[in-house]
Structure formats: C-alpha cells, structure tokens
Amino acid sequence: MSAPVRAVLFDMDGVLVFSEDAWFSVFNETLTCFGHRPVSRAEFDAIYGNGAAADRDAYMPERSVAEIDSAYARLFEEHLAEIRPNAAAPAVLAELRRRGIRTSVATNTTAPLARRVLALHGLLPLLDATASADEAGAGKPDPAVVRLAAERVGVPLEACLFVGDSRFDAAAGAAAPVRFVGLGHGGAERIERLGELLDIVGIDTAPLNSPV
DSSP states (O other), X not given: OOOOBOEEEXXXXXXXXXXXXXXXXXXXXXXXXXXXXXXXXXXXXXXXTSOHHHHHHHHOTTSOHHHHHHHHHXXXXXXXXXXXXXXXHHHHHHHHHHTTOEEEEEESSOHHHHHHHHXXXXXXXXXXEEEEHHHHTSOTTSXXXXXXXXXXXXXXXXXXXXXXXXXXXXXXXXXXXXXXXXESOOSSSEESSGGGHHHXXXXXXXXXXXXX
16 A cells, blocks of 8 residues: 655646647757757657757757757747646645645756746746756656655655656656656556546545654
8 A cells, every 4th residue: 555645746848737839849949059950740759858868868969968958948938838737737736735735846847947937827836846857967767856856845755646747757756766647648557637636645645744
C-alpha cells in the first residue's frame, strides 16, 4: 500500500499548461538561428519535453546549454500568446491547498521562464514552490528536478505523487523514486483529465501536519 499523499509535484508543459505549439515554433527558430535545419512536427513531438541538454546533444552539439536556454527565453517571448492553460488547473491546485496538500512544479523549462508562464496564467500563486532543471543541475529523465521539487515543499518522496505526461516524466519518477501518475500517458496509474487527480489524492491523503 502506498504512503498517504502529502504533496503533489507537477510537470508544467502538457499538465498545467499546453505549450507544445509555442515550443515547436521556438525550437525551430532556435535551430534556424544556429544554422541548422528545422524539424517536422512529428520529429519534434518525439523529443518534446526532454530538456535543453538533450536538445543540444542531438541537434546543436556546437552550442552550450546556456546559449540554447538563452535563445529559448528570448524567442519564447514572441510566442507566449500560443500557450493555453489547462482549464482544470486552478481549481485542482486550490482544492489541493484546501486539503493541506503541498504542491510544486518540476519542469525542464528554465526557472525564470517557468515562473513567467505560470504567473501569466494565474497559477504561480496557487503553487507552494517551483523547481526547474537549471536549478537542479539536470533535466528529466534525470530525477534531480523531481527530488528538488519535493525538497522545496519539505515532503519526503515516499509521501509525494508526481504527475507528468511524457516518457521523460515517467523515467524521472521511477528514478527518483516517486509514485507517478500519467496524464494521458502510461498504463500503470493514469488519468485522462487533471481533475481526476483529486479522486486519487482523496483516497490516500494525509494532511501536512500528520505524523505519517
């Protein structure tokens, strides 16, 4: 039996917001800026969410991660309007807070850009913390950012639940290790809508001040 849930960690892109269209544009503009060919949408979808270090290794080996992150941040400003919030996210985050469950983001997006996106859609004040790959030292599928997200809400991993939507999230969750719930992804423990998370958390929830 799993431990009662005292914190929920969220991937950002594809879970709290939908930014794949914006990232597709930004990724190809970055490639073009650095003298590389753009990729097809199918090729992009296969790597979406893997982080700047993986992007560098596969597509721009002559560039540093810092250069790529800088280009992403600069170009992303032109595509903010393409980001759609998950309409269920505010209510889910508010309800988790009401239940005494801590929340944090664990994202491969750099910290300044992640906080900007979350603030733009009114989600930042509803979260207790954020953790980004550039702060953790590695992006998913490395577990470092998931571990940092748990550390920032002061809850051990065994009492956390991590919600993600990709194989990179699932791999990071397994390596952390932390209980993983896939949003439209995977088969072990999966939800199709973010609101379904409340049913899972409602079953095994312990308030933050619980001795469990």
